[in-house]
Every structure is written in structure tokens, then in C-alpha cells.
Amino acid sequence: MAAGAPHPSAGSDWGKADFEAIYDCPDPRMYFRTLRPLDYQIPHHGQGVFRALTESLQRRRRTGRPPLQVVDLCCSYGVNAALLNHKLNLADLYDRYTDAQETGGLPPARLADEDRAFFDELRRPEAVRTIGIDxxxxxxxxxxxVGLLDAGFAENLEAAEPTARLRQVLAGTDLITVTGGVGxxxxxxxxxxxxxxxxxxxxAALVLRTVSYAPVAALLAEAGLVTEQLPARTFRQRRFADxxxxxxxxxxxxxxxxxxxxKESDGFYHADLYLSRPAADVAALPLERLLP
Incomplete structure (x- = not known):
């Protein structure tokens, strides 16, 4: 799932602790309550990266084109979309969903109604169209x-081809993001x-260093995309659970x-950032200029 959350059907068969119970609840409160003690932070890093990429893509667009569209893989509760399109940060989300007085006693339906108003008030003028898949x-x-996704699709693309509706929506995609789902x-x-x-x-993929991105990069190369790894920098995901x-x-x-x-010797999972783009885009705007 996006925001670093694993795919719920995958289990934990490659060594990671099993948090399956928190990934498909009616609302995100259990997700944030469980992950806060582990200092789960990869969405914070994704926020800066994805905003920089969408801003660059926006500058390249011709007048009259449809709005920029971002597809977030393993989107879970829309955490990456919340951070991309709203004037808030990950700490704000932790505070909201772990506050017993503010949201702790609300039924899920009431929380969702209040969340919609909460996010509407904080929406950035430059917000992009967001599609979520999980x-x-x-x-x-x-x-x-709650309005974090313009469209959401509960589909497992490891197991089945995209539905006709998802295929139609994906046709206008400018950027695909994923934080932690690879593997x-x-x-x-x-x-x-x-x-x-x-x-x-x-x-753009933030990929745990325990997982090889080579098979994905090879596939993307066949599609004409050049994959670069951000050098000399990794990003903390969360503390090891045990x-x-x-x-x-x-x-x-x-x-x-x-x-x-x-890196991992500090007690945290660390992720590498990979960015795949057409060769002409790589030549026109080197990675070190795009993400200094």
C-alpha cells in the first residue's frame, strides 16, 4: 500500500512484521495508532519528492491540457494523496488520528464526514487529480x-488484469507513485x-533496500523508460518492530x-528512491537538478 503499507494479501513472508490487521479498516485510526510508536515516516519523505515531481511536470504542460494525474499504487487510506494535495504534514495526520478527544470516540461514518470538511479546508490551489489503487x-x-482520491480502485493487479473502468482512467496518467509497496x-x-x-x-518509487528493484527497472526499460537511483541518500521508513x-x-x-x-544499523528500515522517465526527459532535466 502506499505510504509504505504492504499489500494486504501478501502477508509477511519475507521477514517483515505482520500488520495486516491495520490496512483495511473502515478508517485510518488504527493504522496511525499502530505505526506512530514505530516512527513510520516514509510518507513524509514521499511528500517532498512527489511535490517536486508534480511541480516539474506542471511546468512542462501545454495550456489546455487536462489536469495533471497522479496514480498512487498501494494507496491505502490515501495518505500520500493527503500529503501531496493539502496544506498539512504527516505529523498533522498522526495528531488527528491518535487524539482520543478529537477523533477517538467518533463512529467511522461521522469521522469520514468530518474528515471531508477537514481536508476540503486544507486543499492546496495547485492540487492534482489523484487516483488510488489498492x-x-x-x-x-x-x-x-473523504475526497482524498478523485477515483479509487480496490484491485489487486498482481492477481488480475485491470478492469475496463480502471483502464479508461489510467490512460491519462502523468506520474505513478509508490512508497514501500514494491516487494x-x-x-x-x-x-x-x-x-x-x-x-x-x-x-517514482521509494523501495526498501531489502528488496531489489531490478526486475521492475528492466520491465520499464522495455517500455522506453530510463530508471535512475537517487545517489548518496536513503530515506528512513520505520523502526524495526522487533x-x-x-x-x-x-x-x-x-x-x-x-x-x-x-543506514539500517540505526534501527530503521531504509528505502532508495528510483525515478523512471523517458530518455529525452532525463537528458533535458538531470536528476540532481530535479531533486537537489
Whole structure:
């Protein structure tokens, strides 16, 4: 799921702790209450990256084109969409959904109504059209109901081809984002997405270092996209939940030949940023200028 949340059908068979119970609730309160003690922060990093990319894409657009469209993979409760399109940060969301007095006692339907007004008031003038895809139908329904997603699709593209409605919506995609879902979703999902986009979009992925992005990058190369990795910088995802999770992560990193010094040795999962774009865009705007 976006915001680093794993695909609910994937389980935890590659060493990560199992938080499946929090990913498909009627609202995001349990999600934020569970992840706050682990200092879950990858959506915060995604916010800065994705805003920079959408601003760059907006500057390139000709007058009269449809609004910029961002598709968030593994979107969960619309966390990435909230941070991209609204004047708030991740700490604001933690405060809202873990505050027993403000939201703790509200029924899910009442919370959703109040959330819609809350997000409407904070919407940025430069907000983009956001589409969310996730197998967790309750989470997607929440994000749609409160207005974080212009359209949400509870579809598992690892298991099935996109529906006709999703194919139609995907045709106008400018940017695909994902924070932490790679490893639960594979090149299969990206192949099915690209089959729906006449013009290849930019793809920005924050990928845990325990997972290889090479199969996805190879697929994207076949579609004419050049994948670059942001050099000399990784992004914290969250603290390890327990010693077993830490050990599994270190084993995976050792198998990949990666040094944990100054990264996972600090007690956190770390993610790399990959950006895939057409070769002409890479030549026109180097990554170090796009994301200094």
C-alpha cells in the first residue's frame, strides 16, 4: 500500500512484521495508532519528492491540457494523496488520528464526514487529480469518501488484469507513485499498468533496500523508460518492530551485498528512491537538478 503499507494479501513472508490487521479498516485510526510508536515516516519523505515531481511536470504542460494525474499504487487510506494535495504534514495526520478527544470516540461514518470538511479546508490551489489503487477495499472507500482520491480502485493487479473502468482512467496518467509497496507488488503490476497508458508516465518509487528493484527497472526499460537511483541518500521508513524483523532485514541486505552502516544499523528500515522517465526527459532535466 502506499505510504509504505504492504499489500494486504501478501502477508509477511519475507521477514517483515505482520500488520495486516491495520490496512483495511473502515478508517485510518488504527493504522496511525499502530505505526506512530514505530516512527513510520516514509510518507513524509514521499511528500517532498512527489511535490517536486508534480511541480516539474506542471511546468512542462501545454495550456489546455487536462489536469495533471497522479496514480498512487498501494494507496491505502490515501495518505500520500493527503500529503501531496493539502496544506498539512504527516505529523498533522498522526495528531488527528491518535487524539482520543478529537477523533477517538467518533463512529467511522461521522469521522469520514468530518474528515471531508477537514481536508476540503486544507486543499492546496495547485492540487492534482489523484487516483488510488489498492486491494484493501475499505481503505480505498474511505479515501474516496473523504475526497482524498478523485477515483479509487480496490484491485489487486498482481492477481488480475485491470478492469475496463480502471483502464479508461489510467490512460491519462502523468506520474505513478509508490512508497514501500514494491516487494509486495512486482513487475507484474507495473506491466499491467503500462498496458493502459498510451504515453509512458514518470514512475517514482521509494523501495526498501531489502528488496531489489531490478526486475521492475528492466520491465520499464522495455517500455522506453530510463530508471535512475537517487545517489548518496536513503530515506528512513520505520523502526524495526522487533529483533526478528531486524535480523531478517540484515540477512536480506547481506544477501544483496549492501552495507548497513549508517543506514539500517540505526534501527530503521531504509528505502532508495528510483525515478523512471523517458530518455529525452532525463537528458533535458538531470536528476540532481530535479531533486537537489
Amino acid at each position: 486491494a484493501a477495499r475499505h481503505a480505498v472507500a474511505y479515501a474516496e469518501r 509486495y507488488i512486482s513487475a507484474t503490476t507495473f506491466r499491467r499498468l503500462l498496458s493502459c497508458t498510451p504515453t509512458a508516465p514518470w514512475i 529483533l526478528a524483523e531486524r535480523r531478517a532485514a540484515f540477512c536480506a541486505l547481506q544477501a544483496r551485498g549492501l552495507d548497513t552502516t549508517g
